[in-house]
Amino acid sequence: MAKEFVVGVDVGGQTSKIGVVDIHGDVLAQSVIRSDTYGSDAGAFIAALAEAILACISQADKTPDDIRGIGVGAPNGNYYTGEVAFAPNLAWAAHGSVQLAGLLSEACGGIPVSLTNDANAAAVGEMTYGVAKGMKDFIMITLGTGVGSGIVVGGQVLYGSDGFAGELGHTTAVRHNGRLCGCGKTGCLEAYCSAIGIARTAREWLEGSDEPSKLRDLDTITSKDIYDAARAGDAFALKVFDYTGKLLGASLADFIAFSAPEAIVLFGGLARAKEFLAGPIEESMNANVLPLWKGKVKLLFSSLKESDAAILGASALAWEL
Amino acid sequence: MAKEFVVGVDVGGQTSKIGVVDIHGDVLAQSVIRSDTYGSDAGAFIAALAEAILACISQADKTPDDIRGIGVGAPNGNYYTGEVAFAPNLAWAAHGSVQLAGLLSEACGGIPVSLTNDANAAAVGEMTYGVAKGMKDFIMITLGTGVGSGIVVGGQVLYGSDGFAGELGHTTAVRHNGRLCGCGKTGCLEAYCSAIGIARTAREWLEGSDEPSKLRDLDTITSKDIYDAARAGDAFALKVFDYTGKLLGASLADFIAFSAPEAIVLFGGLARAKEFLAGPIEESMNANVLPLWKGKVKLLFSSLKESDAAILGASALAWEL
Numbered sequence: 188m189a190k191e192f193v194v195g196v197d198v199g200g201q202t203s204k205i206g207v208v209d210i211h212g213d214v215l216a217q218s219v220i221r222s223d224t225y226g227s228d229a230g231a232f233i234a235a236l237a238e239a240i241l242a243c244i245s246q247a248d249k250t251p252d253d254i255r256g257i258g259v260g261a262p263n264g265n266y267y268t269g270e271v272a273f274a275p276n277l278a279w280a281a282h283g284s285v286q287l288a289g290l291l292s293e294a295c296g297g298i299p300v301s302l303t304n305d306a307n308a309a310a311v312g313e314m315t316y317g318v319a320k321g322m323k324d325f326i327m328i329t330l331g332t333g334v335g336s337g338i339v340v341g342g343q344v345l346y347g348s349d350g351f352a353g354e355l356g357h358t359t360a361v362r363h364n365g366r367l368c369g370c371g372k373t374g375c376l377e378a379y380c381s382a383i384g385i386a387r388t389a390r391e392w393l394e395g396s397d398e399p400s401k402l403r404d405l406d407t408i409t410s411k412d413i414y415d416a417a418r419a420g421d422a423f424a425l426k427v428f429d430y431t432g433k434l435l436g437a438s439l440a441d442f443i444a445f446s447a448p449e450a451i452v453l454f455g456g457l458a459r460a461k462e463f464l465a466g467p468i469e470e471s472m473n474a475n476v477l478p479l480w481k482g483k484v485k486l487l488f489s490s491l492k493e494s495d496a497a498i499l500g501a502s503a504l505a506w507e508l
Numbered sequence: 509m510a511k512e513f514v515v516g517v518d519v520g521g522q523t524s525k526i527g528v529v530d531i532h533g534d535v536l537a538q539s540v541i542r543s544d545t546y547g548s549d550a551g552a553f554i555a556a557l558a559e560a561i562l563a564c565i566s567q568a569d570k571t572p573d574d575i576r577g578i579g580v581g582a583p584n585g586n587y588y589t590g591e592v593a594f595a596p597n598l599a600w601a602a603h604g605s606v607q608l609a610g611l612l613s614e615a616c617g618g619i620p621v622s623l624t625n626d627a628n629a630a631a632v633g634e635m636t637y638g639v640a641k642g643m644k645d646f647i648m649i650t651l652g653t654g655v656g657s658g659i660v661v662g663g664q665v666l667y668g669s670d671g672f673a674g675e676l677g678h679t680t681a682v683r684h685n686g687r688l689c690g691c692g693k694t695g696c697l698e699a700y701c702s703a704i705g706i707a708r709t710a711r712e713w714l715e716g717s718d719e720p721s722k723l724r725d726l727d728t729i730t731s732k733d734i735y736d737a738a739r740a741g742d743a744f745a746l747k748v749f750d751y752t753g754k755l756l757g758a759s760l761a762d763f764i765a766f767s768a769p770e771a772i773v774l775f776g777g778l779a780r781a782k783e784f785l786a787g788p789i790e791e792s793m794n795a796n797v798l799p800l801w802k803g804k805v806k807l808l809f810s811s812l813k814e815s816d817a818a819i820l821g822a823s824a825l826a827w828e829l
Contacts, residue, residue: 273800324669338766340661340668347661347768348645349804357798358762363684370798441679445659445766447668477678477691479594483670 190255192247194240194298195502197305198222198261198287200276200332205240206498207247207254210506212316214498216247222277229279233287237294256299256508258501260308261287262335267350269302275369276332299508305329305497307344307353309489310337312500313452317491325450326442328355328435330457333369334377334384340446356381360438380435382410382457389413389427398423414460428463435464436471443476443484450485454496461488511576513568515561515619516823518626519543519582519608521597521653526561527819528568528575531827533637535819537568543598550600554608558615577620577829579822581629582608588671590623596690597653620829626650626818628665628674630810631658633821634773638812646771647763649676649756651778654690655698655705661767677702681759701756703731703778710734710748719744735781749784756785757792764797764805771806775817782809 192215197204203222206214220239225232244251263274269288271280279285292300303311310327313319319327323342329335334356338345345352356377357370365374366387378384386408393403400423401416402408416424439451451472458464465486473481489496513536518525524543527535541560546553565572584595590609592601600606613621624632631648634640640648644663650656655677659666666673677698678691686695687708699705710729714721721744722737723729737745760772772793779785786807794802810817 340666341664343662345661345767348770349768349800351800352766352768354765354768354798358765359758359796362682362758372796372798437680437683441762442766444675444679445673445763446666447670447673447675449669475680475693477675477693479670479672 190253192249192253193255193502193505194244194257195498195500195505196236196240196257196259197308197497197501198259198264198271198277199305200262203236203239204498205236205243206502207243207249208499208502212499214495215249216243217498218243218246225279227279227282229285230290232279233290233294237291240295251296251298254298256301256505257291257295258308258504258508259287259291259300259302260305260497260501260504261302262305264302264304265350266301266303266307266344266346269300271302299505301504301508303344303501303504304335304337304353306335307337308500308504309335309454309496310339310344310452310500311503312491312496312498313454313489314339314342315503316499317452317489317496318487319450319452322449324446325448325452326355326439326446327452327454328439329455330381330453331455332382334381338446339448345446355438355442358438358441360434376435376438380431380438380457385410385413385427385431385457388430389424392423392427400424410457410460414463417460417463425463428460429467432464432467433471436468436473437475439468439472439486440475443472443480447480448484450487452487452489454489454491458488511574513570513574514576514823514826515565515578516819516821516826517557517561517578517580518629518818518822519580519585519592519598520626521583524557524560525819526557526564527823528564528570529820529823533820535816536570537564538819539564539567546600548600548603550606551611553600554611554615558612561616572617572619575619577622577826578612578616579629579825579829580608580612580621580623581626581818581822581825582623583626585623585625586671587622587624587628587665587667590621592623620826622825622829624665624822624825625656625658625674627656628658629821629825630656630775630817631660631665631773631821632824633812633817633819634775634810635660635663636824637820638773638810638817639808640771640773643770645767646769646773647676647760647767648773648775649760650776651702651774652776653703655702659767660769666767676759676763679759679762681755697756697759701752701759701778706731706734706748706752706778709751710745713744713748721745731778731781735784738781738784746784749781750788753785753788754792757789757794758796760789760793760807761796764793764801768801769805771808773808773810775810775812779809
């Protein structure tokens, strides 16, 4: 009998989401396990994940024999080697590399496993089911806790010579006196245009000025707080979004010069602030590209539910198995 | 009989070089015509080019029937459309687009013509005959009058959605108060790390300081003058190279984050100053990449003769015809 179902797994720092998916992209069953309760014990995490995957397959009224493969998206996941390596947000893979694809396949009774990083999986999801459907050349930028990217060239994810291509969050957005990024470099796009980055901007600006803002009353400021303040008309919060969008737009212009994509797709928590980001991003992107691209490259915001895009993207990988 | 020969054409602002090439990459006959004596008359240039190509084929003791195809590298040449469009250095294609591939094929009695931009052609030449032989993922940067680039991904030139991918000379190297570039933008890599860019740096620095340098005695300063001064131990000239190399290295780090190449290959007039550029480029490139790439991406300097690389690269295109 044909194996007409796949499993998509989105491994995140706090939770890992699992879905059994059919050929139409319909999710037949879903479950979630924690990723952060195993310390540095990769084996324990993988055993728990395999157990949850097999349970999810049963829950969908299928057996492992019905499953063509398991596609996994994980931070720092390498498509070529099947390893997750030096992923700061995964304690069990923070200080070395874990052969996630091989070990998970073994733990699931030999179902083949394909692995890629989470942003690449989201790009595949977007290309298969989302706003990039039918596109062959686009760049996916994930604006979450960090900034990730998945680059699609000629309908294929760009993996490069070592499987790690598409780390656009760690290109330099501010070359002079740039902020220290979690990766150890300074001035990275991620240090400014992630959920954490925009909150840093707000805090730094508040400390350096007397400008009035609702945000002053808060002990800690999150990107959600800035969004809520902007919606309430807070001029300071709007300025923070304007700065963040313009910085991102200038970086996007450089990315366009690289691969001449048809579209840039924005995805992730911060991308939900489309109403405040789209204007400044587009203005700055078009001001910084060569004349031949002015007004030509679409700026799109993902319309897939975040968890779905990641599961669906990871599952789309499994169809190739 | 099999068509076992191809023609490679390198169209430049001043001259166009033609070579008849066999399957081993040996150039059997060569010639050169001027590109700059036809004003805006594209038809006259194409007629002269076709005549020279047919003469070169005869000179190699071949007939048009022996020729599989003609590969052409030209500034702003588009692989998809066969057009040269808005090329500032070609008067006959400066203000519009010219269907060079179609018209040249017609003028050569129907020999098929494939066109790409000059930096892409050089990348193909380097991959087929030069230091990138056997590589599947590398980035070619041409440091000439301007800064061009050819990006190879999985053994294929990256053309993008519109055929114009790989304009890395127009990514932003200096975001704050950057120099005006010929393209109309500010802060472009080309405005700093080209032959013209490095000469601008020297002039600006001399005007802004009293620092002693042999270069002060010159009416006009070229990149060659800076090179000669550096060789003679001029500390100012060495500082200019150091700045230029570090700026380029920081940009290369961002390019690495995009496509994770095995190597960066530098090519063109300014790349001949390897002794003064290699050190600062490598230092800055490795300081600005993610830890996973530190010391891993090779920095190579082309060893092909410039005219050969362009002709051979263009000719390599023709084998695909």
